[in-house]
Amino acid sequence: MTAEQHFQVALRLGDDAMILGQRLAEWCGHGPVLEEDIAMSNIALDLLGQARGYYSRAGALEGLGRDEDQLAFFRTDQEYRNHLLVERPNGHFGDTMVRQFLFDAFSLERTQFLANQTVDEDMAAVAAKAVKEVRYHFSHSSQWMLRLGDGTEESHRKVQQSLDDLWPYAGEFFVADDIDEAASLAGLLPDLSHVAHAWHARVSEVLIQATLQKPTTTWSQRGGKHGIHSEHLGFLLAEMQVLPRTYPDAAW
Amino acid sequence: MSTSAKEWPLWEIFVRSRQGLGHKHVGSLHAADAEMAITNARDVYTRRQEGVSIWVVPASAITASSPDDKEPLFDPANDKVYRHPTFYKLPDEVNHM
């Protein structure tokens, strides 16, 4: 594995957490009930913390002196390496929970490997903290899948639609490219085919309980890991990056 | 405009702040079920590492003593000073007992 590939791995981890955290933070003040508003903010805060940890590692690997903020605020959408799923707009609460659930189930496998098995000790340190958080996130989003799936007729219909809409974006998790393969060979990241197996088992178990139909489509949208994003990311970044880019000399 | 659906029930939250201490009432919140009450309590009442264990109790399940019974319930204990260790004056040599 090259140093550049190692850097890219850290960046992908950071970008997933960054973009999903930014999305969830949009909910703050607008949740369906006060208690859930607080819960979503907590998850967003965990993700921001994870992003900062992975970015610091990425900056160190790159060796050009870029810190977490330079990586977050001074890269274009094409330089972002997150999966397409996490940049999907919030939609309604069901959309947000399905996005979270599909991601959490994936993140849990990946983070567990990083916490226990990866050869990168610095990333393992970030993951050791993150793994507890992600376990909680997955339990939170799974509970909501059950409540919405097995709640009222309306909620069942809505969340099934969310699942059908977002499912094609989850496939990208498991499409290994040369970076994934090199990282897996080097013991940095888990083998994605193993992750896929565990993910399907985890997700299916919850969906069955939630009385939801697992979508049958095998087609997956892809491109995020290589910087080819949806139209949504540009707007998300324009908003997120506006201050540092308008006042590049300022410290905050 | 008005809320037609039934509100989620109210839960009373008790948090054990450290191992070895008892659970203490910290407040209440709304949740649809016990599981949600636990996770909500975690997010609402332990954001600053205030706890190591949580109890949730449906507010409707609590029976409280009536304030009108304050006197018959609690005043009789007033004159039973002999229940308190300080009631017993001992020689200095054994006063740490």
Add this chain to the structure above:
Amino acid sequence: MSPVEMNLEARFEAYVADEKKIEPKDWMPDAYRKTLIRQISQHAHSEIVGMLPEGNWITRAPSLKRKSILLAKVQDEAGHGLYLYSACETLGVSRDELLDDLHSGKAKYSSIFNYPTLNWADMGAIGWLVDGAAIMNQVPLCKCSYGPYARAMVRVCKEESFHQRQGFQIMLTMAQGTADQRAMAQDALNRWWWPSLMMFGPSDAESPHSAQSMKWNIKRFSNDELRQKFVDMTVPQAELLGLTIPDPDLRWNEERGHHDFGPIDWTEFQEVVQGNGPCNKERLAARRSAHERGAWVREAAAAYAEKQAQRKTSSTEPHAA
């Protein structure tokens, strides 16, 4: 009033005068209960409406550290709203009823949150001035006569001091930053100063509920006393920041031992309270929309909980022999 009630009322007054706490099930005069419901719910509403002007900048916070701090702060405000709604519910009113009153415009909330947040320094000014003024109002409430309110306020005040400190730190960073940042800091102070002074409410002579609330130990200091204390505390802080408070009449009065300050525009205050502030409509619309858009979610969770409870009962029922 019957002799029994008179007796109860006299006992209540003596109890409160003795600095003792009233608890939910204790007898209390109807007017005391109503005053508390009004005040605590207004306070709770202020916390959750207050999330919106700051929430406006979470997605644009200029560093990841600031983003985390701001998100944590706004989240705390949701928590404070929750503690306060809970305290209010002990008085026999449901959260849904309270929210309905907010959404219909019947209930009031602190009018400061009807002003817009226009630049990042507003996050500093809100923490420094608005939270500073709020703390000054709130610390005495930790000792108020109603137990659940006092206990909620103890929690709130503990968390608020982080809010004010992070706000001042933003102001300090901006005031010592680039020319653009200094201009933003001054602009924020210009816009938030007067509304912050208004937060203490009308002057004592005009304040409708003050006297009774003081007697009941719900209120401890008069609006004017607290406002003066706030001005005296804030002037040297502004000096330290190198920013100018937008009041030409502001000066130290040796004789009084306090700062004199210019007249407050109470017409503006009344207008904002009546719904004519720059953001009243947006704030209420945002709260209403969140509540309405969340209805199906709340219903789903309630339905699921009911199903689960039924499943539990039917699975524990003894099987027919």
